[in-house]
Amino acid sequence: MIYMEKQQNNFLKSIQYIPVISKYTFYHTFKTWYQFLKKSREWNEKQIQNYQNHQLKSLINHAFHHVPYYHKLFQSKNLKPKDITQLSDMDKIPVLTKDIIMENISLLKAKNYPENSFHIRNTGGTTGTPLSFYIEKAKWLGIHFAFNKIYMQKAGYHWYDKVISISGIKNPMKHHSLYRTLELSSFHTTSKDFEKYNRQIHRFKPRFITAFPSALLLFTKDMVTQKKNIYTGFQAIFCHGEILHPMQKKYFEDIYNCKVFDQYGHREQCVFATTCKQSNLYHIFPEYGIVEILNKQNQPMKSDNKTGEIVATSLLNYVFPFIRYKTNDLAEISNETCDCGSSYHLLKRIIGRTQEFLIGKNHEKIPLTGLYHILTKQSFHIRECQILQEKEGELIISYVKSEHYSKKDKEKIQQAFYDTIGKQFTLIFQPVDSIKRTKDGKYQYLIQKLPIKFF
Ligand SMILES: [Zn+2]
Numbered sequence: 001m002i003y004m005e006k007q008q009n010n011f012l013k014s015i016q017y018i019p020v021i022s023k024y025t026f027y028h029t030f031k032t033w034y035q036f037l038k039k040s041r042e043w044n045e046k047q048i049q050n051y052q053n054h055q056l057k058s059l060i061n062h063a064f065h066h067v068p069y070y071h072k073l074f075q076s077k078n079l080k081p082k083d084i085t086q087l088s089d090m091d092k093i094p095v096l097t098k099d100i101i102m103e104n105i106s107l108l109k110a111k112n113y114p115e116n117s118f119h120i121r122n123t124g125g126t127t128g129t130p131l132s133f134y135i136e137k138a139k140w141l142g143i144h145f146a147f148n149k150i151y152m153q154k155a156g157y158h159w160y161d162k163v164i165s166i167s168g169i170k171n172p173m174k175h176h177s178l179y180r181t182l183e184l185s186s187f188h189t190t191s192k193d194f195e196k197y198n199r200q201i202h203r204f205k206p207r208f209i210t211a212f213p214s215a216l217l218l219f220t221k222d223m224v225t226q227k228k229n230i231y232t233g234f235q236a237i238f239c240h241g242e243i244l245h246p247m248q249k250k251y252f253e254d255i256y257n258c259k260v261f262d263q264y265g266h267r268e269q270c271v272f273a274t275t276c277k278q279s280n281l282y283h284i285f286p287e288y289g290i291v292e293i294l295n296k297q298n299q300p301m302k303s304d305n306k307t308g309e310i311v312a313t314s315l316l317n318y319v320f321p322f323i324r325y326k327t328n329d330l331a332e333i334s335n336e337t338c339d340c341g342s343s344y345h346l347l348k349r350i351i352g353r354t355q356e357f358l359i360g361k362n363h364e365k366i367p368l369t370g371l372y373h374i375l376t377k378q379s380f381h382i383r384e385c386q387i388l389q390e391k392e393g394e395l396i397i398s399y400v401k402s403e404h405y406s407k408k409d410k411e412k413i414q415q416a417f418y419d420t421i422g423k424q425f426t427l428i429f430q431p432v433d434s435i436k437r438t439k440d441g442k443y444q445y446l447i448q449k450l451p452i453k454f455f
Protein backbone atom coordinates (compact mmCIF):
# COMPACT_ATOMS: atom_id res chain seq x y z
CA MET A 1 0.00 0.00 0.00
CA ILE A 2 2.79 2.39 0.93
CA TYR A 3 4.57 1.36 -2.25
CA MET A 4 1.54 2.26 -4.39
CA GLU A 5 1.03 5.64 -2.74
CA LYS A 6 4.66 6.58 -3.16
CA GLN A 7 4.65 5.60 -6.78
CA GLN A 8 1.48 7.50 -7.54
CA ASN A 9 2.68 10.63 -5.77
CA ASN A 10 5.81 10.44 -7.82
CA PHE A 11 3.86 10.29 -11.04
CA LEU A 12 1.58 13.11 -10.00
CA LYS A 13 4.55 15.36 -9.40
CA SER A 14 6.19 14.36 -12.62
CA ILE A 15 3.36 15.41 -14.89
CA GLN A 16 3.69 19.13 -14.35
CA TYR A 17 3.20 19.86 -18.03
CA ILE A 18 -0.40 18.63 -17.92
CA PRO A 19 -2.94 21.41 -17.19
CA VAL A 20 -4.28 21.31 -13.62
CA ILE A 21 -7.84 20.32 -14.63
CA SER A 22 -6.51 17.32 -16.56
CA LYS A 23 -4.22 16.16 -13.75
CA TYR A 24 -7.04 14.61 -11.79
CA THR A 25 -8.18 12.69 -14.89
CA PHE A 26 -4.62 11.54 -15.55
CA TYR A 27 -4.04 10.44 -11.97
CA HIS A 28 -7.42 8.76 -11.62
CA THR A 29 -7.03 6.95 -14.97
CA PHE A 30 -3.51 5.80 -14.13
CA LYS A 31 -4.54 4.50 -10.72
CA THR A 32 -7.63 2.69 -12.00
CA TRP A 33 -5.80 1.05 -14.89
CA TYR A 34 -2.71 0.15 -12.86
CA GLN A 35 -4.80 -1.61 -10.24
CA PHE A 36 -6.86 -3.35 -12.90
CA LEU A 37 -3.79 -4.54 -14.84
CA LYS A 38 -2.20 -5.99 -11.72
CA LYS A 39 -5.15 -8.38 -11.53
CA SER A 40 -5.75 -8.97 -15.24
CA ARG A 41 -2.18 -10.04 -15.96
CA GLU A 42 -2.94 -13.22 -14.01
CA TRP A 43 -5.94 -14.14 -16.18
CA ASN A 44 -6.19 -17.44 -18.00
CA GLU A 45 -7.13 -17.74 -21.67
CA LYS A 46 -10.87 -18.06 -20.99
CA GLN A 47 -10.92 -14.94 -18.81
CA ILE A 48 -9.05 -12.99 -21.49
CA GLN A 49 -11.49 -14.12 -24.15
CA ASN A 50 -14.52 -13.21 -22.00
CA TYR A 51 -13.06 -9.79 -21.31
CA GLN A 52 -12.32 -9.08 -24.97
CA ASN A 53 -15.79 -10.28 -26.06
CA HIS A 54 -17.39 -8.04 -23.49
CA GLN A 55 -15.27 -5.02 -24.46
CA LEU A 56 -15.86 -5.64 -28.15
CA LYS A 57 -19.64 -5.65 -27.66
CA SER A 58 -19.46 -2.43 -25.73
CA LEU A 59 -17.24 -0.75 -28.36
CA ILE A 60 -19.41 -1.87 -31.29
CA ASN A 61 -22.56 -0.67 -29.54
CA HIS A 62 -20.93 2.71 -28.89
CA ALA A 63 -19.60 3.03 -32.45
CA PHE A 64 -22.96 2.17 -33.98
CA HIS A 65 -24.91 4.67 -31.88
CA HIS A 66 -22.45 7.54 -31.56
CA VAL A 67 -19.91 7.47 -34.38
CA PRO A 68 -21.38 8.58 -37.74
CA TYR A 69 -18.79 6.72 -39.86
CA TYR A 70 -19.54 3.36 -38.23
CA HIS A 71 -23.29 3.95 -38.16
CA LYS A 72 -23.29 4.46 -41.91
CA LEU A 73 -20.86 1.58 -42.51
CA PHE A 74 -22.90 -0.88 -40.44
CA GLN A 75 -26.13 0.15 -42.15
CA SER A 76 -24.58 -0.26 -45.59
CA LYS A 77 -23.59 -3.82 -44.61
CA ASN A 78 -26.93 -4.46 -42.93
CA LEU A 79 -25.15 -5.06 -39.63
CA LYS A 80 -26.54 -4.42 -36.16
CA PRO A 81 -24.55 -4.42 -32.88
CA LYS A 82 -26.18 -7.75 -31.96
CA ASP A 83 -24.44 -9.32 -34.98
CA ILE A 84 -21.02 -8.68 -33.44
CA THR A 85 -20.85 -10.14 -29.96
CA GLN A 86 -17.62 -12.10 -29.98
CA LEU A 87 -14.14 -12.11 -31.51
CA SER A 88 -15.13 -14.60 -34.20
CA ASP A 89 -17.69 -12.08 -35.54
CA MET A 90 -15.06 -9.47 -36.24
CA ASP A 91 -14.48 -10.43 -39.85
CA LYS A 92 -17.98 -9.15 -40.65
CA ILE A 93 -16.64 -5.62 -40.18
CA PRO A 94 -14.70 -4.08 -43.10
CA VAL A 95 -11.15 -3.00 -42.26
CA LEU A 96 -10.21 0.60 -41.51
CA THR A 97 -7.38 1.97 -43.65
CA LYS A 98 -5.33 5.13 -43.23
CA ASP A 99 -6.98 6.50 -46.40
CA ILE A 100 -10.45 5.96 -44.90
CA ILE A 101 -9.38 7.77 -41.72
CA MET A 102 -8.04 10.74 -43.67
CA GLU A 103 -11.25 11.02 -45.69
CA ASN A 104 -13.56 10.60 -42.69
CA ILE A 105 -11.76 12.29 -39.79
CA SER A 106 -14.77 14.30 -38.60
CA LEU A 107 -17.20 11.37 -39.08
CA LEU A 108 -15.00 9.12 -36.92
CA LYS A 109 -15.35 11.43 -33.88
CA ALA A 110 -17.85 10.19 -31.29
CA LYS A 111 -20.79 12.59 -30.95
CA ASN A 112 -21.40 11.89 -27.27
CA TYR A 113 -18.06 13.36 -26.10
CA PRO A 114 -17.55 17.09 -25.52
CA GLU A 115 -15.17 18.82 -27.93
CA ASN A 116 -12.62 19.45 -25.17
CA SER A 117 -12.07 15.72 -24.63
CA PHE A 118 -10.46 15.30 -28.06
CA HIS A 119 -6.67 15.42 -28.28
CA ILE A 120 -5.34 15.47 -31.84
CA ARG A 121 -2.30 13.38 -32.78
CA ASN A 122 -0.36 13.06 -35.98
CA THR A 123 1.90 10.38 -37.39
CA GLY A 124 4.15 10.18 -40.41
CA GLY A 125 7.75 11.15 -40.89
CA THR A 126 9.50 11.25 -44.20
CA THR A 127 7.97 7.93 -45.23
CA GLY A 128 4.55 6.46 -44.62
CA THR A 129 1.20 8.12 -44.91
CA PRO A 130 0.81 11.09 -42.59
CA LEU A 131 -2.24 10.57 -40.43
CA SER A 132 -4.27 12.74 -38.06
CA PHE A 133 -6.62 11.23 -35.50
CA TYR A 134 -7.93 11.82 -31.96
CA ILE A 135 -7.41 10.21 -28.59
CA GLU A 136 -9.03 11.11 -25.28
CA LYS A 137 -7.31 14.06 -23.62
CA ALA A 138 -5.42 13.30 -20.36
CA LYS A 139 -6.85 9.78 -20.15
CA TRP A 140 -4.61 8.33 -22.86
CA LEU A 141 -1.48 9.32 -20.99
CA GLY A 142 -2.69 7.78 -17.71
CA ILE A 143 -3.51 4.54 -19.52
CA HIS A 144 -0.17 4.50 -21.30
CA PHE A 145 1.76 5.02 -18.05
CA ALA A 146 -0.16 2.19 -16.38
CA PHE A 147 0.63 -0.33 -19.14
CA ASN A 148 4.24 0.80 -19.26
CA LYS A 149 4.75 0.41 -15.51
CA ILE A 150 3.26 -3.07 -15.50
CA TYR A 151 5.59 -4.04 -18.35
CA MET A 152 8.68 -2.58 -16.70
CA GLN A 153 7.85 -4.12 -13.34
CA LYS A 154 7.87 -7.56 -14.97
CA ALA A 155 11.54 -6.88 -15.72
CA GLY A 156 12.25 -6.05 -12.08
CA TYR A 157 11.72 -2.28 -12.15
CA HIS A 158 10.68 -0.52 -8.92
CA TRP A 159 9.51 3.06 -8.54
CA TYR A 160 12.75 4.04 -6.76
CA ASP A 161 15.02 2.77 -9.58
CA LYS A 162 16.98 5.27 -11.65
CA VAL A 163 16.31 5.24 -15.38
CA ILE A 164 18.11 6.67 -18.40
CA SER A 165 15.90 7.53 -21.35
CA ILE A 166 17.20 8.18 -24.87
CA SER A 167 14.44 9.56 -27.07
CA GLY A 168 13.37 12.53 -29.17
CA ILE A 169 13.65 15.38 -26.64
CA LYS A 170 14.80 18.80 -27.84
CA ASN A 171 17.38 19.63 -25.14
CA PRO A 172 20.44 17.37 -25.03
CA MET A 173 19.84 16.46 -21.42
CA LYS A 174 17.05 16.79 -18.89
CA HIS A 175 17.07 15.50 -15.33
CA HIS A 176 13.73 14.68 -13.65
CA SER A 177 14.81 14.30 -10.06
CA LEU A 178 11.29 13.59 -8.87
CA TYR A 179 10.94 10.47 -10.89
CA ARG A 180 14.62 9.60 -11.04
CA THR A 181 15.05 9.76 -14.79
CA LEU A 182 17.82 11.31 -16.84
CA GLU A 183 16.62 12.02 -20.37
CA LEU A 184 19.12 12.18 -23.22
CA SER A 185 18.30 13.37 -26.72
CA SER A 186 18.45 11.29 -29.90
CA PHE A 187 18.82 14.58 -31.80
CA HIS A 188 22.23 15.40 -30.27
CA THR A 189 24.58 12.67 -31.43
CA THR A 190 28.07 14.05 -31.97
CA SER A 191 30.97 12.27 -30.29
CA LYS A 192 31.19 15.23 -27.89
CA ASP A 193 27.52 14.81 -26.92
CA PHE A 194 28.07 11.10 -26.37
CA GLU A 195 31.13 11.65 -24.16
CA LYS A 196 29.04 13.98 -22.04
CA TYR A 197 26.20 11.43 -21.89
CA ASN A 198 28.67 8.72 -20.88
CA ARG A 199 30.06 10.81 -18.02
CA GLN A 200 26.54 11.59 -16.79
CA ILE A 201 25.46 7.95 -16.97
CA HIS A 202 28.45 6.92 -14.81
CA ARG A 203 27.60 9.64 -12.29
CA PHE A 204 23.88 8.88 -12.30
CA LYS A 205 24.28 5.08 -11.85
CA PRO A 206 20.96 4.01 -13.42
CA ARG A 207 19.51 0.49 -13.20
CA PHE A 208 17.47 0.66 -16.39
CA ILE A 209 17.62 2.31 -19.77
CA THR A 210 14.77 2.96 -22.19
CA ALA A 211 15.88 3.93 -25.68
CA PHE A 212 15.29 4.09 -29.39
CA PRO A 213 17.52 1.19 -30.52
CA SER A 214 19.23 3.25 -33.26
CA ALA A 215 20.20 5.97 -30.78
CA LEU A 216 21.55 3.47 -28.25
CA LEU A 217 23.47 1.68 -31.01
CA LEU A 218 25.07 4.87 -32.21
CA PHE A 219 26.03 5.90 -28.69
CA THR A 220 27.41 2.46 -27.80
CA LYS A 221 29.38 2.08 -31.04
CA ASP A 222 30.87 5.52 -30.54
CA MET A 223 31.99 4.69 -27.01
CA VAL A 224 33.44 1.34 -28.12
CA THR A 225 35.32 2.98 -31.02
CA GLN A 226 36.72 5.64 -28.72
CA LYS A 227 37.65 2.96 -26.16
CA LYS A 228 35.67 4.76 -23.45
CA ASN A 229 34.69 3.07 -20.23
CA ILE A 230 31.11 1.89 -20.78
CA TYR A 231 28.65 1.77 -17.87
CA THR A 232 27.48 -1.80 -17.29
CA GLY A 233 25.26 -1.48 -14.24
CA PHE A 234 21.97 -1.92 -16.13
CA GLN A 235 19.59 -4.62 -15.01
CA ALA A 236 17.67 -4.37 -18.30
CA ILE A 237 17.39 -2.34 -21.48
CA PHE A 238 13.94 -1.44 -22.80
CA CYS A 239 13.87 -0.68 -26.53
CA HIS A 240 10.91 1.05 -28.13
CA GLY A 241 9.85 3.37 -30.93
CA GLU A 242 11.60 1.55 -33.77
CA ILE A 243 11.98 -2.03 -34.95
CA LEU A 244 14.71 -3.70 -32.89
CA HIS A 245 16.91 -5.63 -35.31
CA PRO A 246 18.35 -8.96 -34.02
CA MET A 247 21.88 -7.72 -34.62
CA GLN A 248 21.26 -4.64 -32.44
CA LYS A 249 19.78 -6.77 -29.68
CA LYS A 250 22.76 -9.15 -29.64
CA TYR A 251 25.19 -6.24 -29.65
CA PHE A 252 23.49 -4.62 -26.63
CA GLU A 253 23.40 -7.92 -24.74
CA ASP A 254 27.10 -8.51 -25.42
CA ILE A 255 28.23 -5.03 -24.46
CA TYR A 256 25.92 -4.35 -21.50
CA ASN A 257 25.62 -7.95 -20.32
CA CYS A 258 21.92 -7.64 -19.46
CA LYS A 259 18.51 -8.60 -20.80
CA VAL A 260 17.14 -6.52 -23.68
CA PHE A 261 13.36 -6.11 -23.81
CA ASP A 262 11.44 -4.81 -26.78
CA GLN A 263 8.07 -3.14 -27.02
CA TYR A 264 5.85 -2.81 -30.06
CA GLY A 265 3.19 -0.15 -30.27
CA HIS A 266 2.32 2.96 -32.20
CA ARG A 267 0.87 6.42 -31.76
CA GLU A 268 -2.59 5.24 -32.75
CA GLN A 269 -2.56 3.19 -29.51
CA CYS A 270 -4.26 0.03 -30.73
CA VAL A 271 -1.52 -2.45 -29.80
CA PHE A 272 0.82 -2.83 -26.83
CA ALA A 273 3.06 -5.90 -27.12
CA THR A 274 6.26 -6.61 -25.22
CA THR A 275 8.85 -9.31 -24.86
CA CYS A 276 9.37 -10.86 -21.42
CA LYS A 277 12.15 -12.14 -19.17
CA GLN A 278 11.86 -15.69 -20.49
CA SER A 279 11.59 -15.19 -24.24
CA ASN A 280 11.82 -12.87 -27.22
CA LEU A 281 8.19 -13.48 -28.17
CA TYR A 282 5.95 -10.42 -28.20
CA HIS A 283 3.12 -10.74 -25.66
CA ILE A 284 0.04 -8.83 -26.84
CA PHE A 285 -1.70 -7.09 -23.92
CA PRO A 286 -5.37 -8.14 -24.35
CA GLU A 287 -6.71 -5.24 -22.28
CA TYR A 288 -5.23 -2.74 -24.73
CA GLY A 289 -6.57 -4.00 -28.03
CA ILE A 290 -7.60 -6.93 -30.19
CA VAL A 291 -4.91 -7.95 -32.65
CA GLU A 292 -5.57 -9.92 -35.81
CA ILE A 293 -2.96 -11.02 -38.34
CA LEU A 294 -4.55 -10.82 -41.78
CA ASN A 295 -3.49 -12.02 -45.21
CA LYS A 296 -3.66 -10.05 -48.48
CA GLN A 297 -7.40 -10.74 -48.75
CA ASN A 298 -7.92 -9.42 -45.19
CA GLN A 299 -8.68 -12.94 -43.97
CA PRO A 300 -7.45 -13.97 -40.49
CA MET A 301 -4.31 -16.13 -40.42
CA LYS A 302 -3.85 -18.52 -37.54
CA SER A 303 -0.99 -20.88 -38.47
CA ASP A 304 2.30 -20.76 -36.65
CA ASN A 305 5.15 -18.82 -38.28
CA LYS A 306 2.94 -17.23 -40.92
CA THR A 307 3.49 -13.59 -41.77
CA GLY A 308 0.66 -11.15 -42.21
CA GLU A 309 -0.40 -7.61 -41.49
CA ILE A 310 -1.18 -6.46 -37.96
CA VAL A 311 -4.79 -5.28 -37.91
CA ALA A 312 -5.83 -3.92 -34.55
CA THR A 313 -8.91 -2.77 -32.68
CA SER A 314 -8.33 -0.40 -29.79
CA LEU A 315 -10.33 -1.27 -26.68
CA LEU A 316 -9.35 2.04 -25.09
CA ASN A 317 -10.27 4.77 -27.53
CA TYR A 318 -13.98 5.61 -27.51
CA VAL A 319 -13.63 9.20 -28.77
CA PHE A 320 -12.29 8.04 -32.14
CA PRO A 321 -12.73 4.27 -32.44
CA PHE A 322 -10.15 2.30 -34.38
CA ILE A 323 -11.93 -0.92 -35.36
CA ARG A 324 -9.93 -3.38 -37.49
CA TYR A 325 -7.29 -0.76 -38.25
CA LYS A 326 -4.70 -1.76 -40.85
CA THR A 327 -1.39 -0.73 -39.30
CA ASN A 328 0.78 -1.47 -42.39
CA ASP A 329 3.10 -3.39 -40.04
CA LEU A 330 3.93 -7.03 -40.65
CA ALA A 331 4.34 -9.71 -38.00
CA GLU A 332 4.86 -13.43 -37.70
CA ILE A 333 2.34 -15.42 -35.67
CA SER A 334 3.49 -17.72 -32.88
CA ASN A 335 1.33 -20.49 -31.46
CA GLU A 336 3.99 -21.36 -28.89
CA THR A 337 3.44 -20.89 -25.18
CA CYS A 338 5.89 -18.81 -23.23
CA ASP A 339 7.74 -20.17 -20.20
CA CYS A 340 6.63 -17.12 -18.21
CA GLY A 341 3.16 -18.71 -18.06
CA SER A 342 1.38 -15.78 -19.68
CA SER A 343 -1.89 -16.53 -21.47
CA TYR A 344 -1.47 -13.58 -23.81
CA HIS A 345 -1.40 -14.19 -27.55
CA LEU A 346 2.12 -14.10 -28.96
CA LEU A 347 3.93 -12.79 -32.01
CA LYS A 348 7.19 -14.38 -33.01
CA ARG A 349 8.62 -11.41 -34.81
CA ILE A 350 7.65 -7.89 -35.74
CA ILE A 351 8.96 -7.65 -39.28
CA GLY A 352 8.39 -4.00 -39.75
CA ARG A 353 6.60 -1.48 -41.77
CA THR A 354 5.47 -2.54 -45.19
CA GLN A 355 7.54 0.30 -46.59
CA GLU A 356 10.72 -1.19 -45.10
CA PHE A 357 11.41 -3.03 -48.32
CA LEU A 358 13.71 -2.35 -51.22
CA ILE A 359 12.75 -2.94 -54.84
CA GLY A 360 15.43 -4.65 -56.92
CA LYS A 361 16.14 -4.43 -60.64
CA ASN A 362 13.80 -7.40 -61.23
CA HIS A 363 10.94 -5.60 -59.37
CA GLU A 364 11.60 -7.96 -56.47
CA LYS A 365 10.69 -6.80 -52.94
CA ILE A 366 13.59 -7.34 -50.57
CA PRO A 367 13.09 -6.79 -46.81
CA LEU A 368 15.44 -4.28 -45.25
CA THR A 369 15.69 -6.42 -42.10
CA GLY A 370 18.22 -8.84 -43.58
CA LEU A 371 20.28 -6.14 -45.24
CA TYR A 372 20.53 -3.48 -42.65
CA HIS A 373 23.39 -5.20 -40.81
CA ILE A 374 25.54 -5.11 -43.95
CA LEU A 375 25.82 -1.37 -43.73
CA THR A 376 26.48 -1.19 -40.04
CA LYS A 377 28.68 -4.26 -39.72
CA GLN A 378 30.99 -3.97 -42.69
CA SER A 379 32.71 -0.87 -41.56
CA PHE A 380 33.46 0.67 -38.21
CA HIS A 381 34.56 3.76 -40.09
CA ILE A 382 31.06 4.69 -41.11
CA ARG A 383 29.39 6.42 -38.22
CA GLU A 384 25.85 6.16 -39.51
CA CYS A 385 24.06 5.84 -42.80
CA GLN A 386 20.70 5.97 -44.45
CA ILE A 387 19.30 4.40 -47.62
CA LEU A 388 17.12 6.38 -50.02
CA GLN A 389 15.29 4.61 -52.83
CA GLU A 390 13.63 6.63 -55.56
CA LYS A 391 14.10 4.23 -58.51
CA GLU A 392 13.81 0.45 -58.79
CA GLY A 393 17.24 -1.20 -58.55
CA GLU A 394 19.02 1.92 -57.31
CA LEU A 395 19.93 2.87 -53.76
CA ILE A 396 21.42 6.14 -52.61
CA ILE A 397 23.45 5.54 -49.45
CA SER A 398 24.12 8.66 -47.42
CA TYR A 399 26.86 8.08 -44.87
CA VAL A 400 28.71 9.98 -42.17
CA LYS A 401 32.44 9.17 -42.20
CA SER A 402 34.34 8.61 -39.02
CA GLU A 403 37.99 9.58 -38.61
CA HIS A 404 39.65 6.55 -40.23
CA TYR A 405 37.33 6.20 -43.19
CA SER A 406 38.85 5.26 -46.54
CA LYS A 407 37.37 4.25 -49.87
CA LYS A 408 38.08 0.61 -48.93
CA ASP A 409 35.14 0.82 -46.49
CA LYS A 410 32.82 1.74 -49.34
CA GLU A 411 34.12 -1.16 -51.44
CA LYS A 412 33.59 -3.59 -48.56
CA ILE A 413 29.95 -2.55 -48.23
CA GLN A 414 29.42 -2.80 -51.96
CA GLN A 415 30.93 -6.30 -52.04
CA ALA A 416 28.87 -7.47 -49.04
CA PHE A 417 25.72 -6.21 -50.76
CA TYR A 418 26.57 -8.12 -53.94
CA ASP A 419 27.44 -11.26 -51.97
CA THR A 420 24.11 -11.17 -50.16
CA ILE A 421 21.61 -10.32 -52.87
CA GLY A 422 23.49 -10.34 -56.17
CA LYS A 423 23.61 -7.30 -58.38
CA GLN A 424 20.03 -6.27 -57.69
CA PHE A 425 21.03 -2.70 -56.99
CA THR A 426 23.28 0.04 -58.24
CA LEU A 427 24.68 1.68 -55.12
CA ILE A 428 25.33 5.41 -55.10
CA PHE A 429 27.37 6.58 -52.11
CA GLN A 430 26.88 10.10 -50.86
CA PRO A 431 28.92 11.48 -47.92
CA VAL A 432 26.94 13.76 -45.59
CA ASP A 433 27.70 15.61 -42.34
CA SER A 434 24.80 14.13 -40.41
CA ILE A 435 21.66 12.03 -40.82
CA LYS A 436 18.51 13.96 -40.11
CA ARG A 437 16.10 12.57 -37.52
CA THR A 438 12.29 12.53 -37.89
CA LYS A 439 10.44 15.14 -35.88
CA ASP A 440 10.02 12.56 -33.08
CA GLY A 441 13.79 12.14 -32.95
CA LYS A 442 13.76 8.69 -34.55
CA TYR A 443 16.29 7.49 -37.03
CA GLN A 444 15.16 6.04 -40.34
CA TYR A 445 17.41 3.52 -42.05
CA LEU A 446 15.32 3.66 -45.16
CA ILE A 447 13.50 6.43 -46.94
CA GLN A 448 11.42 4.56 -49.47
CA LYS A 449 9.88 6.81 -52.11
CA LEU A 450 8.49 3.94 -54.21
CA PRO A 451 4.98 2.70 -53.46
CA ILE A 452 5.16 -0.70 -51.75
CA LYS A 453 1.82 -2.43 -51.85
CA PHE A 454 1.56 -5.73 -50.05
CA PHE A 455 -1.93 -5.43 -48.77
ZN1 LIG B 1 6.68 -14.66 -21.62
